[in-house]
Each structure stands twice: as structure tokens, then as C-alpha cells.
Amino acid sequence: MISHLFTGLTDLGTPSVMLLLFFGMVVGMLVGMLPGLGVVLVLTLILPFVYHMSVLETVAIMLATQAGAYFAASITAILLNTPGAPESFPTTLDGFPMARRGEAGKALAISATSTWMGGWIACIFFVGLIQLAGPLNTVFHPPEYMAIIILAIVLIAQTGNIPLSKVFISGLLGLMLSFVGSDPVTGVERFTMGLPTLYSGIGVVPFALGVFAVTQMVKMYGSRKAVASVDLTQLGKGFHAQVRQGIAETFRSWIHVARSATIATLLGLVPGIGGFTSNFISYGVGQKVSKRGPQFGTGITEGLISAEGSSLSKEVGSLIPAVALGLPSGLGMVIFIAALTILGLQPGPSLLKGSPALPYSMMWVLAIAGLLSCVLGLLLAPQLSRITGIKGPYMFPFIVALSVLGSFADVNTTMGIYLLVIFSIVGVAVRDLGYSVAAAAIGLVLGGTFDDNVHLTNSLYGWNFITKSPLADVFFLIAIYLVFSAGRRWHKNKNEVTRQAVKHPLMEWVFDLVMSVFSITYVVVGMGYPAQAGEIPVVVGFLAAVASVYRLVIDFRVWLQVRHEDSLEPIPGNAGPKDAFEGVSLESDGDEASAVAVMTRMENEEEPRTRKDRRQQNTRELIALLWFLGFVAGSLVAGFKIGIPVVTFIYAMVNKDIQSLTKRALFAVSATIVTGALAYAFVELFHLTFHGLI
Amino acid sequence: MIKLRLHGSMRSSRSKASMVGITVAVSGMILAACGSSSSSTSSNSSTSNSAAPTTSANAAAAAYFKGKTITLIAPDNPGGGFDQYARIIAPALGKYLGATVNVENVNGGGTVVGTNQMAAAKPDGLTLSVVNTGGDIASLIEKQPGQNFDLAKLSWVGQAGSSPSVLITSPNSGVTSFAQLLKVKTPIKVVDVRNGTGDMFNRIVLGAFNIPHTFITGFTSTGTLKQGFLAGDGQYAFENMPTFLSMLNGGQAKALLVTSKPTLPVLVKAAGNAVTLSEALSSATLTAPQTAAIKEAIALSGLDYDFAGPPGIPAARLAVLRAAFQKAVADPATVAQATKEGEPLGFIDGASVATQVTAAITNGATISTYVNG
Known part of the structure; x- marks a missing residue:
């Protein structure tokens, strides 16, 4: 084995392989950093070139692209609260608050260092586990898959001080959206309203771009502010010092890296879902076991490391079933396996026997690309950090253009853009209501897998699965314990929540009403489908309807109370994350750490202080939304190549945030060139077939 | 690209925005460069050959495909059998049509989701898919839900091969x-x-x-x-x-x-x-x-890896597609790649496939006891 390990490394020592490794890593980083460009899109683009490559060249470019992309996805998560890949959502929880405090350099350094360290720890596991992949695979059956998905939702939901009912609704909404499209088992179209463009379902790309990227841009346009709440010009060389500090802190907190890397590697072994759930579960576990757990989510090192320690390690872990059994953990690995098939290789035991050094070459590619991307990330961190000093109105056209283009490219139909519009509007409207975007994202991404595994569990064991799957039972028990402990905490603290905690009582109530009507309609429509295709959606929709009606009743009372009484009487059962930020401490024991956490979050939120300011900000946010719709309309009417640059030009020229006409013109020209180039690149590169209505 | 300098003035704001712009532009240009090289590859190769129309309608149809982008749906994930056939045939099909053929994976429902999507597309000849014909006929006989297409009405282009x-x-x-x-x-x-x-x-x-x-x-x-x-x-x-x-x-x-x-x-x-x-x-x-x-x-078992488009593709265009498909299956590069991937090739023309499909649907009663059991 040692000789294969060594040979696996030396085999990579040809110029073409190293060049492709480096190229792949750089392309991956670019892709990861640009919201809207998913790694899957780019890997698919590389696939046709594989016909002309050697095995090692293919391995180098495909895996290095993935390593670079998943690391870089954290960069926008930290700097712009926009995860470059949905898996990177947990990075936003502590990374973005750090950036707001002006500590982007430190956050990026922690991210890069812990990603690399985690990846290398996973490589040690890889060497030990590659020959055991077969027996390990027999541990996981459909009940375990169901349990892991539920555990991931429960764990991530614990991180936001969100009432159980809201977490529940968020996760269920994600699941409900995931069932839109053709049922993967029977092929029956569900909830598509007869639209063929919805047959392939609702993608996570328009969802993530809407609720993260566009929502963040609308907010920043509204406030006219940059991400960082401090004056970065005062920092001078401060970012360099932050990078050094970040590296040092990561090394001091190595135990958190080791824990996350271990969890992610082991989850990476679970084909199908491990790759996506790893970051969520390692972050959730980190919060549970860390002494500073209550402060997770406020921008602390341990939180960020817990999320980032798993970024690369999950890729290394998922390589094991992919190579040893031909079973991928995510779409990235699916395409990698397809590339190997094109070259006439069949991942599995025959590959392990026939090319024993090759799996180690793959591991080394991830290790080397991980190290190089970390070094590059650290070198770029001080400069990248300065993005947090750019004000919203200046950043707006670039991110919005990328979002529109990325949403379309995801499905190559205008449905991608319509979904982006819906998710953006919903994202802006409900962002302060305290629903869990993470739970919704997990539901949306893994809903199909959840559905399949419920069917399979039923087919294999029926209800008897409880006695047949001890490992699943353990996961279920942990999930139930976490739900009950969270419920107890909320029950204990419900009386501490004051009217002050209710930020948008009318909005809360309106959302509940919409959600109730939506869920009930969903159930009614679902009942019209054949049993095998409709039963899971109906059950999920029914649970969502119950939870929504429950919230409707509670929030209606709150709204009436707030409207008619000017008292500080307790309002039972209502508190979102913002409530926690603004209200009194909501943590179970009222400990000091929790109070600090709440205070820190309060400081991080820069809400308008007066009613007039709030009104002004709301108006500006509405204008931002209209501009976003302008970008959409421009694209639909004139196509991307013309619509996007033209709307960018108009946006920049009429933007009163830039007072001088000359400066406005200069910005307009440069922004138009950039967005035009982006539109051209997307259309040509991804063969976008839509060219506008005219 | 990365040397941002921050100041408090409006000038600095413009600079910030411009620098972000430059960063994004450079990224865009790199991607565009990759894209143009990819496009040029296909367009260069596309000029070397073309379908040989026999009538003026066919000539117009052949001209129609030149420079167009065809979406070829593989109704499974990358690496699956249908995806393999789609990717093996796509380059040569593009070559003989003078078009770019993009493979799009639409997975689920066995292969029904992808075929549904193809069947719902415009019958302009620019959307095709690999069809799991035998499986779909069985599902039809079983009266399984999900099929939003009439197999007998699909525009059959031909069969690329059949593996046991x-x-x-x-x-x-x-x-x-x-x-x-x-x-x-x-x-x-x-x-x-x-x-x-x-x-x-x-x-x-x-x-x-x-x-x-x-x-x-x-x-x-x-x-x-x-x-x-x-x-x-x-x-x-x-x-x-x-x-x-x-x-x-x-x-x-x-x-x-x-x-x-x-x-x-x-x-x-x-x-x-x-x-x-x-x-x-x-x-x-x-x-x-x-x-x-x-x-x-x-x-x-012989009805396997058939290529088809939505019902109603104009006859002349379908003829051009069939002719190009036949050449694509026989292309030396196609044969070499199929052998490498362990996928057998065996051409059957679209008209014969259509006949076989109709016959198989008619004979469905013989298997109905089992598939419906």
C-alpha cells in the first residue's frame, strides 16, 4: 500500500498533469467565487474535453476543479453572505458576522487554513478506509438515509434560536418545493401546473441566488452601506495582520478542525447524501459540543472552523465510495465517474485491483489542490477582504446580473429566471421573520432522496424498520432528543419574549396566511395523484398546513395585541432570530455567554434607528427590487447579451448615489462592459438558447 | 485585478465598483475564451461534412440545422447507459448536421422524466432524446402512470445499439x-x-x-x-x-x-x-x-437506445436527422469510443424502429400477465 501511495504521487509529476491540476483549481476557485456558477455546470463543460485526455489528466482537472470550487464557495459566503454552493451555507453563520465586524481577512484565513487542514486529515482516513469501502457501504440502508437527512435538518435548525414551529415550516416548505416536478420513482408530474419547464423540478440554484444573493443586494442597496460596518480605510495593513491571526487561531483550534474533518469524511462515505449534509452536521455538532456553543452564529472562530473543517474533507471522503464502489456522493462525483467511464475505466473493485495507485493519485490531487487553493486564498485574502468595503449600490448590478444568468443557465429555460424572481421577492419579504433558510435548503436539495428512501424503507421493512435498523434508530433518537431539548428551552423562555421581540407582526401573520393557503392547496392537489407519487407530498403538505395554521393563530393574536395594546405583556410562543437579536436573552440558562451572543448579534444588525429611516430604507429596497425586475425584464425582452448591459447602463446613469455625472458615466461604462462580458460569456459558454422575445 | 484601494470619497466608490467590475470581467473573459474555443471546435468540424439531401425540401431542412444547437436529452445521470450512448453519438451527429449537439441529463422515473421532457418540447428537430423503448412499452402495458407521450407517435430517428x-x-x-x-x-x-x-x-x-x-x-x-x-x-x-x-x-x-x-x-x-x-x-x-x-x-430486448424527437417533426427535417444519425453511428470515432466504453453499436433506421414499436405495443398482451402481476 505504501508503494501505491508513493506511486500515486509520483505519477502526477508530469507537466501536463500538474498544469491541468493548477488550471482546474483556478477555474474551480473562479467558479466558486462567482455566485450563479455552479461547479456542476463547469464539470459538465469539461466533460467533452475528457475524450482527448489521459486518465491522470482527467483526474487532475476534474478533482482540482471541485477542490478549488468548494473552498472558494466559502469566500462569497463570508464576504457577501452568499454561499457559492448551497453546502457552504453554514459558513455564512459565523463568517459573515466576522466580515461585518471588519474581520474579513481573519475569516478568510480561518476558512482557507481549516479547509486545507481538514482535507489533509481526511487524506489520512482515505488511506485507511479505501480498502474497507465495501463493508462500510453495507452499514447504510434506506432507514439510515432518512435518519441522516432528518438529523441534518434538526442540527442546523438548532443554530438559529428559531421557534420549533418555524423550523418545522421551513424544512417542510423545502421538502414541498422539492416534490415539484416529475416523481423520480413513477415519473408522474406533480405540482407542475402543466408546465413542461417544471418537469425537472425546482433547482437549488435559483433558490439560493434569490434568498441569498439578490436579497443581500436589495438590503445593501436599501441601506447604501457596505458589508463591513467599520471604516476599512482605518485598517491600513490590518487585513494582513488579520490573516496571520486567522492562521494562528486555526492551528490553536485544531481539535475543531479534526472533529469536523472526521465527521465529514465519515459522512462522505454515505453515497448520495453525505457530500451535502456534511457541513451542516459538522457545524451543528460543533455547536453542541463546543464550550462556546451558545456563541455560534455571532462570528466566532470555533463556529467558522466547525463549518470549514469539513469543506474539503467531505470531498476526500466521498471519493472513497466513488472510486471503490462506483457510488457517488454528489453530482460532482457523478460527473467524475462519468469521465472515468468515458476513458473506459469502471470505478469499483476492478479499478482498485487493476490500477492500485490511481485512487491514491486522486487523493493526492485533492490534497495538492487543497493546499494550493489555501495558499492562493491566503495570498488573496487581504485584497478580497476589501470587497466588504464596497457599498451596495455599486455591487448591485454585477451580482444581480450573475444571479439572472446563473438561474437561467441552471435549467436553460426562462423558468429559472421566474423562480429567481419568486425566491428573491419571498427572500426580501420574509428575511426578518425568522424562518430557517438552511432547513429549507436541506429540504429542497434532499427532498427527492428523502422521498425515495421512505418508499424504499417501506418496500424493504414496512414499519418494521424500527427493529431492523439500529443505527437509524440511534440517529432518530438523537434527533428526537434535540427537538425535545429545543422545545423545552423555548417553553422555558416563552415568557421572556416581549412585544419588543415582534418586529413585523402584520408581515408574520400575512406569511402564515399565505403558507396556510399554500399548504392546504398543496394537499388537495397532491391527493389527486396516484398513491405512490402523492402520499409523501400529501403527508408533508398536511404537516406544513397544521404548523402554518398554528402559527397563524399565534401570530394573529400577536398582531391584535400589538395593534390594540401598548403594553409589554409577554407574547407566548413567538420569537425569531431577530427577536433574539432585539429582545431579552432567549437562551435556556440565561448564562453570560448567551447574553454576550445576543448582544453581539444586536451590534451586528444595523437596522434603521428611526421610523423615518426605516421608511426610507423600505422605499429604497422597493426601488432595488424594481431594478432587479428591470434586469429580468431586460433579459427577457432583449436577451442577455443586450438586455443586461443596457439595463446596467441605465441603472448606473440614473443612480443618484453617484452625484457627479462624469463619475456616473465612468461607472456606467465600466459596469456595462463587465456585465455585458459576463452575459456574453454565459450565453456562449453554456449555449444558452434563449435570445429574448424580440 | 486585486489591488483595491479604498478611500472615503465618491471617487473611491467608483474605483471600488470598477475594480469589482474588472475582477468579474477578467473572470468572464477567461470563461468566454474557453467558450469560444469550444464553439470553434464544433464549428470547424461541422463544415467538413453534411447530410446529403435528395430533394429541395430536404436541402432546406439540411440548411435549417446548420449552426443550430440541438439538445439531446440523456434520461439518466452522467455515466448511465443512456448518457453513454448520447455522448458517444453526439459529436458525430453534430458533425453530420453541421450543428452543435449538447447532451442534457434529465434523470428520474426510470427514464420517463427525460422522455416526457423531450416529448413536450417543440417539434422543430432541435430537441431529441435517447429513449428506453422496451421499458416504456412495458410500462405502457402495465398502465403505469407517468408517461406523457404516445410512443407510437414519437419521431423515431433510429437505434444506435442494443446491449444485452x-x-x-x-x-x-x-x-x-x-x-x-x-x-x-x-x-x-x-x-x-x-x-x-x-x-x-x-x-x-x-x-x-x-x-x-x-x-x-x-x-x-x-x-x-x-x-x-x-x-x-x-x-x-x-x-x-x-x-x-x-x-x-x-x-x-x-x-x-x-x-x-x-x-x-x-x-x-x-x-x-x-x-x-x-x-x-x-x-x-x-x-x-x-x-x-x-x-x-x-x-x-432489441428495442434499446433508440433516438427520437417529439411527435410532429416535419418529415424533411426528420429525414435529414435520420441520415445524419446513420452516418454518426458508423463514424470511426463513434465506433472507437463505443468499444472503449463497452457499449455495442448496431444501427436500425428510424422507420424500422417505428414499425417495431407499433408491433411491440400490439403484442403487449402476451406479457401483460407478468408485467401487471
Whole structure:
């Protein structure tokens, strides 16, 4: 084995392989950093070139692209609260608050260092586990898959001080959206309203771009502010010092890296879902076991490391079933396996026997690309950090253009853009209501897998699965314990929540009403489908309807109370994350750490202080939304190549945030060139077939 | 690109925005550069050949495809059998049409989701898909929900090839031959993708030969099916041979029965001493309906990897597509790549496929007892 390990490394020592490794890593980083460009899109683009490559060249470019992309996805998560890949959502929880405090350099350094360290720890596991992949695979059956998905939702939901009912609704909404499209088992179209463009379902790309990227841009346009709440010009060389500090802190907190890397590697072994759930579960576990757990989510090192320690390690872990059994953990690995098939290789035991050094070459590619991307990330961190000093109105056209283009490219139909519009509007409207975007994202991404595994569990064991799957039972028990402990905490603290905690009582109530009507309609429509295709959606929709009606009743009372009484009487059962930020401490024991956490979050939120300011900000946010719709309309009417640059030009020229006409013109020209180039690149590169209505 | 300088003034704001812009622009230009090189490759190659129209309508139709982008739907994930055929044929098809052929993976429902999407597209000849014809006919006979298309009305372009399907078992099942399987008394556990070719063979073969069995259904693709098989959720599975190639070569599965004798050396080796369906039929004593069902299954096994477009593609365009497809299947690069991936090629023209499809639907009654059982 040692000789294969060594040979696996030396085999990579040809110029073409190293060049492709480096190229792949750089392309991956670019892709990861640009919201809207998913790694899957780019890997698919590389696939046709594989016909002309050697095995090692293919391995180098495909895996290095993935390593670079998943690391870089954290960069926008930290700097712009926009995860470059949905898996990177947990990075936003502590990374973005750090950036707001002006500590982007430190956050990026922690991210890069812990990603690399985690990846290398996973490589040690890889060497030990590659020959055991077969027996390990027999541990996981459909009940375990169901349990892991539920555990991931429960764990991530614990991180936001969100009432159980809201977490529940968020996760269920994600699941409900995931069932839109053709049922993967029977092929029956569900909830598509007869639209063929919805047959392939609702993608996570328009969802993530809407609720993260566009929502963040609308907010920043509204406030006219940059991400960082401090004056970065005062920092001078401060970012360099932050990078050094970040590296040092990561090394001091190595135990958190080791824990996350271990969890992610082991989850990476679970084909199908491990790759996506790893970051969520390692972050959730980190919060549970860390002494500073209550402060997770406020921008602390341990939180960020817990999320980032798993970024690369999950890729290394998922390589094991992919190579040893031909079973991928995510779409990235699916395409990698397809590339190997094109070259006439069949991942599995025959590959392990026939090319024993090759799996180690793959591991080394991830290790080397991980190290190089970390070094590059650290070198770029001080400069990248300065993005947090750019004000919203200046950043707006670039991110919005990328979002529109990325949403379309995801499905190559205008449905991608319509979904982006819906998710953006919903994202802006409900962002302060305290629903869990993470739970919704997990539901949306893994809903199909959840559905399949419920069917399979039923087919294999029926209800008897409880006695047949001890490992699943353990996961279920942990999930139930976490739900009950969270419920107890909320029950204990419900009386501490004051009217002050209710930020948008009318909005809360309106959302509940919409959600109730939506869920009930969903159930009614679902009942019209054949049993095998409709039963899971109906059950999920029914649970969502119950939870929504429950919230409707509670929030209606709150709204009436707030409207008619000017008292500080307790309002039972209502508190979102913002409530926690603004209200009194909501943590179970009222400990000091929790109070600090709440205070820190309060400081991080820069809400308008007066009613007039709030009104002004709301108006500006509405204008931002209209501009976003302008970008959409421009694209639909004139196509991307013309619509996007033209709307960018108009946006920049009429933007009163830039007072001088000359400066406005200069910005307009440069922004138009950039967005035009982006539109051209997307259309040509991804063969976008839509060219506008005219 | 990365040297941002921040100041408090409006000038600095412009600078900030410009610098972000430059960063994004450079990224965009790199991507555009990649894109243009990719495009130029296809356009260069596309000029070397073209379909040979015989009438003015065909000439107009041939001209129609030049420079166009065709979406070829592979109704499974990258690396699956349908995806492999799609990617093997796509470059040559593009070459002979003078078009760019993009493969789009639409996975789910066996292969029904992808075929539904193709059938719902505009019948302009620019959307095609690889169709799991045999499996779809079985699903039709079973009256399975999900098919939003009429197989008999699809615009059949042609068949690229057909690979035998194989019944496999895991090494720990204790069964090493089909003859031994026929003697099994307790129900065997079979992992199964509903709506697929494998599902059809499972039902006909296990049903007609009276092998007691339980289906573990709910797998959405051959990928998840393999996962379930390797995890031990079931000890038997029936799918086309290339799907199980690595497992057969790696000793994780043993072939018991193949629907037809493989010809490619890699498949011959993987099949080992598995009997063919015809051999199994000749050595068993079955009733007339059982024999008829098995014979129909053998006929259906030839309906595989057919390429089609939505109903209503204009005749001239369909003729051009068929001509280009025939050349694409015979193209030396196509043949070399198919051999490398272990996928057999065998051209059947679109008109013949259409006839076979109609006949198979008509003969469906012979298998209906089994597929509906």
C-alpha cells in the first residue's frame, strides 16, 4: 500500500498533469467565487474535453476543479453572505458576522487554513478506509438515509434560536418545493401546473441566488452601506495582520478542525447524501459540543472552523465510495465517474485491483489542490477582504446580473429566471421573520432522496424498520432528543419574549396566511395523484398546513395585541432570530455567554434607528427590487447579451448615489462592459438558447 | 485585478465598483475564451461534412440545422447507459448536421422524466432524446402512470445499439447459475427500478419461470439501484450489462442470465457462463403463454437506445436527422469510443424502429400477465 501511495504521487509529476491540476483549481476557485456558477455546470463543460485526455489528466482537472470550487464557495459566503454552493451555507453563520465586524481577512484565513487542514486529515482516513469501502457501504440502508437527512435538518435548525414551529415550516416548505416536478420513482408530474419547464423540478440554484444573493443586494442597496460596518480605510495593513491571526487561531483550534474533518469524511462515505449534509452536521455538532456553543452564529472562530473543517474533507471522503464502489456522493462525483467511464475505466473493485495507485493519485490531487487553493486564498485574502468595503449600490448590478444568468443557465429555460424572481421577492419579504433558510435548503436539495428512501424503507421493512435498523434508530433518537431539548428551552423562555421581540407582526401573520393557503392547496392537489407519487407530498403538505395554521393563530393574536395594546405583556410562543437579536436573552440558562451572543448579534444588525429611516430604507429596497425586475425584464425582452448591459447602463446613469455625472458615466461604462462580458460569456459558454422575445 | 484601494470619497466608490467590475470581467473573459474555443471546435468540424439531401425540401431542412444547437436529452445521470450512448453519438451527429449537439441529463422515473421532457418540447428537430423503448412499452402495458407521450407517435430517428440485459446475483446469495435459481423455494429479494427495462425483464422472466420473488422498488436510477444492491438491500437485479460491468468484473456480482449473447469481448468476459434467455427457454418446460411472454421479452430486448424527437417533426427535417444519425453511428470515432466504453453499436433506421414499436405495443398482451402481476 505504501508503494501505491508513493506511486500515486509520483505519477502526477508530469507537466501536463500538474498544469491541468493548477488550471482546474483556478477555474474551480473562479467558479466558486462567482455566485450563479455552479461547479456542476463547469464539470459538465469539461466533460467533452475528457475524450482527448489521459486518465491522470482527467483526474487532475476534474478533482482540482471541485477542490478549488468548494473552498472558494466559502469566500462569497463570508464576504457577501452568499454561499457559492448551497453546502457552504453554514459558513455564512459565523463568517459573515466576522466580515461585518471588519474581520474579513481573519475569516478568510480561518476558512482557507481549516479547509486545507481538514482535507489533509481526511487524506489520512482515505488511506485507511479505501480498502474497507465495501463493508462500510453495507452499514447504510434506506432507514439510515432518512435518519441522516432528518438529523441534518434538526442540527442546523438548532443554530438559529428559531421557534420549533418555524423550523418545522421551513424544512417542510423545502421538502414541498422539492416534490415539484416529475416523481423520480413513477415519473408522474406533480405540482407542475402543466408546465413542461417544471418537469425537472425546482433547482437549488435559483433558490439560493434569490434568498441569498439578490436579497443581500436589495438590503445593501436599501441601506447604501457596505458589508463591513467599520471604516476599512482605518485598517491600513490590518487585513494582513488579520490573516496571520486567522492562521494562528486555526492551528490553536485544531481539535475543531479534526472533529469536523472526521465527521465529514465519515459522512462522505454515505453515497448520495453525505457530500451535502456534511457541513451542516459538522457545524451543528460543533455547536453542541463546543464550550462556546451558545456563541455560534455571532462570528466566532470555533463556529467558522466547525463549518470549514469539513469543506474539503467531505470531498476526500466521498471519493472513497466513488472510486471503490462506483457510488457517488454528489453530482460532482457523478460527473467524475462519468469521465472515468468515458476513458473506459469502471470505478469499483476492478479499478482498485487493476490500477492500485490511481485512487491514491486522486487523493493526492485533492490534497495538492487543497493546499494550493489555501495558499492562493491566503495570498488573496487581504485584497478580497476589501470587497466588504464596497457599498451596495455599486455591487448591485454585477451580482444581480450573475444571479439572472446563473438561474437561467441552471435549467436553460426562462423558468429559472421566474423562480429567481419568486425566491428573491419571498427572500426580501420574509428575511426578518425568522424562518430557517438552511432547513429549507436541506429540504429542497434532499427532498427527492428523502422521498425515495421512505418508499424504499417501506418496500424493504414496512414499519418494521424500527427493529431492523439500529443505527437509524440511534440517529432518530438523537434527533428526537434535540427537538425535545429545543422545545423545552423555548417553553422555558416563552415568557421572556416581549412585544419588543415582534418586529413585523402584520408581515408574520400575512406569511402564515399565505403558507396556510399554500399548504392546504398543496394537499388537495397532491391527493389527486396516484398513491405512490402523492402520499409523501400529501403527508408533508398536511404537516406544513397544521404548523402554518398554528402559527397563524399565534401570530394573529400577536398582531391584535400589538395593534390594540401598548403594553409589554409577554407574547407566548413567538420569537425569531431577530427577536433574539432585539429582545431579552432567549437562551435556556440565561448564562453570560448567551447574553454576550445576543448582544453581539444586536451590534451586528444595523437596522434603521428611526421610523423615518426605516421608511426610507423600505422605499429604497422597493426601488432595488424594481431594478432587479428591470434586469429580468431586460433579459427577457432583449436577451442577455443586450438586455443586461443596457439595463446596467441605465441603472448606473440614473443612480443618484453617484452625484457627479462624469463619475456616473465612468461607472456606467465600466459596469456595462463587465456585465455585458459576463452575459456574453454565459450565453456562449453554456449555449444558452434563449435570445429574448424580440 | 486585486489591488483595491479604498478611500472615503465618491471617487473611491467608483474605483471600488470598477475594480469589482474588472475582477468579474477578467473572470468572464477567461470563461468566454474557453467558450469560444469550444464553439470553434464544433464549428470547424461541422463544415467538413453534411447530410446529403435528395430533394429541395430536404436541402432546406439540411440548411435549417446548420449552426443550430440541438439538445439531446440523456434520461439518466452522467455515466448511465443512456448518457453513454448520447455522448458517444453526439459529436458525430453534430458533425453530420453541421450543428452543435449538447447532451442534457434529465434523470428520474426510470427514464420517463427525460422522455416526457423531450416529448413536450417543440417539434422543430432541435430537441431529441435517447429513449428506453422496451421499458416504456412495458410500462405502457402495465398502465403505469407517468408517461406523457404516445410512443407510437414519437419521431423515431433510429437505434444506435442494443446491449444485452443481465440478471445478476450477489456472491453471498449461494446461487451460482440460473438452473440453481429455478430450484429456489423461498422468495428472492430483487432490487428494481420501476419503469425500466430491467423492471420489465424482472417481471417477465421471474414470472414466466415461476421463480418466487419480492421486489424492492423505489430506486430512481441504476445508480441508486447499484447502491442498494451493494448495500445488500436485495440479492438480485436485472439491468443492461454495461450498468453492472464493474461489479461483474470486480467479483461483486455474478451473471446468471443474459437476454442475448454479447459480442463485445468485455461483455463476453463479464457474462461468464450465464445462459441466454433463449437457452433457458429451450431447456425449460413452460406453458404456451409463458413461452409467448419470454419470446416477446426477447423481441423487446432489441428495442434499446433508440433516438427520437417529439411527435410532429416535419418529415424533411426528420429525414435529414435520420441520415445524419446513420452516418454518426458508423463514424470511426463513434465506433472507437463505443468499444472503449463497452457499449455495442448496431444501427436500425428510424422507420424500422417505428414499425417495431407499433408491433411491440400490439403484442403487449402476451406479457401483460407478468408485467401487471
